[in-house]
Amino acid sequence: MLEAVGLGADEEAVYRLVLGRPAIELTDLSSDLDLPEPAVLGALALLLDAGLIIKIRDGVYAAAPPAVALGALITQQRDALRTAELALARFAEEHRAAAADRSIGEQIEVVTGIDAIRHRFLQVQHAAREQVRTFVTGPFVAVSPGDNPAETAVVERGVRFRALVERALLEEPGAAEETVASLRSGVEVRVADTLPMKLMLADSHLGLVPLNADPHGEPGAVLLHRSGLLAAMEALFEAAWLRAFPLEVSTVDGEDVVEELEPDGPAELDRRILALLLAGLTDQAVAGQLNLSVRTLQRRLRRLMDIAGAGTRMQLGWHAARNRWT
Numbered sequence: 001m002l003e004a005v006g007l008g009a010d011e012e013a014v015y016r017l018v019l020g021r022p023a024i025e026l027t028d029l030s031s032d033l034d035l036p037e038p039a040v041l042g043a044l045a046l047l048l049d050a051g052l053i054i055k056i057r058d059g060v061y062a063a064a065p066p067a068v069a070l071g072a073l074i075t076q077q078r079d080a081l082r083t084a085e086l087a088l089a090r091f092a093e094e095h096r097a098a099a100a101d102r103s104i105g106e107q108i109e110v111v112t113g114i115d116a117i118r119h120r121f122l123q124v125q126h127a128a129r130e131q132v133r134t135f136v137t138g139p140f141v142a143v144s145p146g147d148n149p150a151e152t153a154v155v156e157r158g159v160r161f162r163a164l165v166e167r168a169l170l171e172e173p174g175a176a177e178e179t180v181a182s183l184r185s186g187v188e189v190r191v192a193d194t195l196p197m198k199l200m201l202a203d204s205h206l207g208l209v210p211l212n213a214d215p216h217g218e219p220g221a222v223l224l225h226r227s228g229l230l231a232a233m234e235a236l237f238e239a240a241w242l243r244a245f246p247l248e249v250s251t252v253d254g255e256d257v258v259e260e261l262e263p264d265g266p267a268e269l270d271r272r273i274l275a276l277l278l279a280g281l282t283d284q285a286v287a288g289q290l291n292l293s294v295r296t297l298q299r300r301l302r303r304l305m306d307i308a309g310a311g312t313r314m315q316l317g318w319h320a321a322r323n324r325w326t
Contacts, residue, residue, distance in 0.1 A: 010035065014043040018053050019063045026059045109223040111208075117221045120208055121200060124223075125150035128202035131160040133237045135199040138169060155186045160302075162188045164237070164244055166195045170258070179258050183249045186295045188303065190244035199233060207233050246303055266307075266325050270300055275326045277301075278317055 013033055018024055026044075030037045044061060047053045053061050111120050125132050125148075132154055155161050163182065169175055170191060183189055200208040207224040224230040247258050248267070266274065269290070276286040287297045301316070308319035320326055 010039055010043045011046050014040060015047055015052055015063070018047075018061055021062075023056055023060050023062045026061070029061075108227075108229070109225070110220060111223055112218050112220045114219055117208075117210065117219060120221065120223055122148075122150045124200050124202045124206045124208050125154050127206055128154060128159050130203050131162065133162050133164075133199075133201040133234075133241075135164050135166075135195045135197060135237065135240070136169060137166040137195045137198055138172075151182065151187065152185055160188070161186070162190075162241065164190050164192055164195065164241055165247075167191050167193050176258055179247060180249050183247065183258070184296075186299060188299055189247045190241060191247055192240055192244040195240065196236070199237065201230075201234060201237060204230070204234060206230075209233065242306075248300070266304055266320075270304055271326055273297060273300060274304070274317075274320050277313070278320070278326060 013035075014029060017029060017032060026037065026040060029035075029044075030040045033040065035043075044053065048055060052064055054064050056062055111117055151161060165179070170179065179189060198210045205226055207230045209222045209224065211220040211222060224233065248269075249258060272290060273286055276289060277283075281289070283294050283297055286292075287294045290297075301313070304320075304325075305311070305313075305316050308316050308323075310316040310319055
């Protein structure tokens, strides 16, 4: 818990023990925590500086009121994050202004080597603020399937993550489990018979396209900044996404399985979701009745809105009624 305010495990252990006593001596802290006194003294010094504990007399300590002490630290962290966010906005604006003056050579960056490609692959995803779009196809050189720590982090930040997977990959060992995990985490996954290339897009600002390299040579990739070529990659993704088949997780005999849906219509579960929402239930109530997470419910609604070409739920409801989806 205290890691969020810059304190480590030893400091948290000492603080929790002091917190539970009216007062406690250094020797008791050391023996109860099974830590050497120098380590306890170091933790106490940091806690004193943070204002979380007070020194009653030599060798005796007590906790400061947590609401006051921790509240002040949290406020400081919040202010620091706000300052960082404002700085990020300024830097992003400066970057966009500079990008407008880039030459053709500056809009395209060649990346070589497995480590460099992997670094850019993760960096592009972390740069996204609205959505990540990716073509997933073999063979894998820099990043193996299931080895993308950025995916979960990006989704947890509220960024939309859409992955279009080549069908042959779903037949690989462990692919079903990895797909289930991605779907459960909130990633939108569709499948296509074939894909023209690997691709990773962050919003409309960055794109990473691996190059076809000599199997015995050094792998390479191209990092695209905002440009006509990047816009073409976006259009390619969206066209392929519309033709692809959505995947969802279903439970069969107590086991999670990946189910392939028709790309142009609702499944039975979607019809039930729409019927309950049109009846006036909230997202939370519908998710509870159908034993879904709210994130899964909203992901399915987003897919239906894409199919219907609807920008709002009201438009989706109108489309559903006109096309007898419920």
